[in-house]
Amino acid sequence: MPLLAGLLKNVAEEYLSCHTPGHKQGQAALAEWRQLLGDQVFQMDLTELPGLDNLQDPQGIIKKAQESAADYFGAKETFFLVNGTTAGILAVLLAKSRPGSKVVLPRTSHQAVIHGIILSGAQPVYLPVRSHMGLGLPGHITAKDLKTCLAALDQDALVVLLHPNYYGLAGELRQQVLAANHHNYAVLVDEAHGAHFGTSTRFPLPALQAGADFAAQGAHKVLGSFTQSAFLHCQRKNGLEGIRAALRIVQSSSPSYLLMASLDVARCQCQLEEEGWEAAAQFGEKLRLEISRISGILAPGEELLEVPGVVEYDPTRIVINVRELGITGFEAAEWLRRERKVLVEMADFQNLVLILGPVSDEKAAEVLLEGLGSMAADCTTRSSAGRRFLPDPLQLDIPQQVITPREAFFAPHSLVPWESALGKTAAEVVAPYPPGVPVICPGERIQEEVLEFLQKWDAAGGIWPGKSRGLIKIVAGS
Numbered sequence: 001m002p003l004l005a006g007l008l009k010n011v012a013e014e015y016l017s018c019h020t021p022g023h024k025q026g027q028a029a030l031a032e033w034r035q036l037l038g039d040q041v042f043q044m045d046l047t048e049l050p051g052l053d054n055l056q057d058p059q060g061i062i063k064k065a066q067e068s069a070a071d072y073f074g075a076k077e078t079f080f081l082v083n084g085t086t087a088g089i090l091a092v093l094l095a096k097s098r099p100g101s102k103v104v105l106p107r108t109s110h111q112a113v114i115h116g117i118i119l120s121g122a123q124p125v126y127l128p129v130r131s132h133m134g135l136g137l138p139g140h141i142t143a144k145d146l147k148t149c150l151a152a153l154d155q156d157a158l159v160v161l162l163h164p165n166y167y168g169l170a171g172e173l174r175q176q177v178l179a180a181n182h183h184n185y186a187v188l189v190d191e192a193h194g195a196h197f198g199t200s201t202r203f204p205l206p207a208l209q210a211g212a213d214f215a216a217q218g219a220h221k222v223l224g225s226f227t228q229s230a231f232l233h234c235q236r237k238n239g240l241e242g243i244r245a246a247l248r249i250v251q252s253s254s255p256s257y258l259l260m261a262s263l264d265v266a267r268c269q270c271q272l273e274e275e276g277w278e279a280a281a282q283f284g285e286k287l288r289l290e291i292s293r294i295s296g297i298l299a300p301g302e303e304l305l306e307v308p309g310v311v312e313y314d315p316t317r318i319v320i321n322v323r324e325l326g327i328t329g330f331e332a333a334e335w336l337r338r339e340r341k342v343l344v345e346m347a348d349f350q351n352l353v354l355i356l357g358p359v360s361d362e363k364a365a366e367v368l369l370e371g372l373g374s375m376a377a378d379c380t381t382r383s384s385a386g387r388r389f390l391p392d393p394l395q396l397d398i399p400q401q402v403i404t405p406r407e408a409f410f411a412p413h414s415l416v417p418w419e420s421a422l423g424k425t426a427a428e429v430v431a432p433y434p435p436g437v438p439v440i441c442p443g444e445r446i447q448e449e450v451l452e453f454l455q456k457w458d459a460a461g462g463i464w465p466g467k468s469r470g471l472i473k474i475v476a477g478s
């Protein structure tokens with residue numbers, strides 16, 4: 001772990017700290033805060049000092065740590081990200097698309113992709129994603145749809161793919177990358193939830209192995225590095241100047257060494273503990289079966305392959321469908337939090353999503369199974385339990401694009417109540433979070449079904465950034 005070793009060496013040398021950060025390696029920190037976090041945290045929260053390298057042009061320990069990550073993940077070059085997977089996505093969009101160029105992407109892309117399109121000024125070409133209404137799960141675009149779309153393009157494009165989605169579902173990635181290669185189009189894979197895929201063949205094919213040019217991985221989401229830390233892997237070494245320049249725009253010039261060291265450690269841990277992931281995959285399959293034995297609850301396994309466009313899934317991502325209990329996923333999440341102190345990763349109208357790490361925690365599984373069993377019993381005895389079916393968000397039609405996301409973002413705008421937004425042109429991304437998939441993007445005409453969906457999402461207890469404002473930003477005069 002070259003980066004960690006470099007930090008520890010610096011700490012051991014006991015320099016007098018006359019530099020940033022202002023806590024002076026803990027000497028100037030609030031005593032209680034320092035006691036709470038421990039001395040080491042402050043001592044290792046360093047900056048670009050002699051011997052500690054510089055993320056903007058790494059030549060020393062950061063370079064070595066990035067090279068170790070590239071070797072392990074099978075990249076020619078890996079960049080450490082301190083502003084989440086988002087930074088990697090933004091950088092590739094800035095470097096590989098430009099005003100007026102095309103970006104082909106699934107409609108279920110994360111908001112980071114749309115934000116990158118706002119920055120670059122590109123023109124999005126959305127591909128529809130169908131859902132499985134019974135399971136309430138969004139699927140993936142098909143290779144066939146992508147091929148048809150690419151064949152009809154009249155100019156260069158960047159293809160952005162999602163692998164897996166928030167529910168751990170993966171599509172025909174290899175065929176899709178091949179389709180893009182056929183036209184010489186670069187491919188960025190948003191692999192925010194798939195940094196562990198290389199550890200075992202039980203996981204979907206990692207994006208780089210599928211041939212992607214770029215893979216942005218949220219190491220913090222699954223590998224245990226600190227929140228906000230992520231990787232951007234590149235398939236080739238050449239032609240990365242644009243990426244480097246873009247990363248300087250979207251990343252801090254004072255990146256946290258704690259975050260970067262945590263990436264170094266997470267890579268090492270992943271390498272050392274691949275069997276832990278293998279075991280977790282098996283554990284996940286077993287847990288699904290046990291959960292599905294509870295009456296009224298389904299934790300789909302093989303059933304996930306019936307979701308449109310899905311060909312693989314992550315066994316450590318447990319989707320729990322509670323539709324038959326007559327409650328929403330939001331209500332189930334709240335029940336588990338209140339009654340059993342269990343916090344899940346996300347909830348929606350029908351489902352809960354749980355993320356397992358590389359530990360097969362039998363005790364936690366017992367707590368979960370007992371909790372789900374009690375919740376199911378509770379629902380069955382309550383006479384109010386009646387079946388309700390709420391629409392899946394991701395089955396919404398693709399709205400009419402009036403102007404580009406960038407034009408809408410920079411156009412004069414006004415804030416209007418949701419009730420008066422029908423037919424107006426949106427000037428911001430509206431994305432229920434999680435999963436952070438936009439239901440409306442800047443430049444699109446706001447349709448009735450989007451407003452209805454947001455009302456239902458709100459009524460069910462769902463949130464999105466901007467909801468508390470009660471207003472939506474629209475292009476003035478639209």
Ligand SMILES: Cc1ncc(COP(=O)(O)O)c(C=O)c1O
Nearest residue numbers: 083084085086110112190192218
């Ligand atoms: C599919 C997907 N892509 C990108 C992101 C952004 O990742 P980060 O939060 O690491 O910036 C997320 C975050 O939830 C995500 O779910």
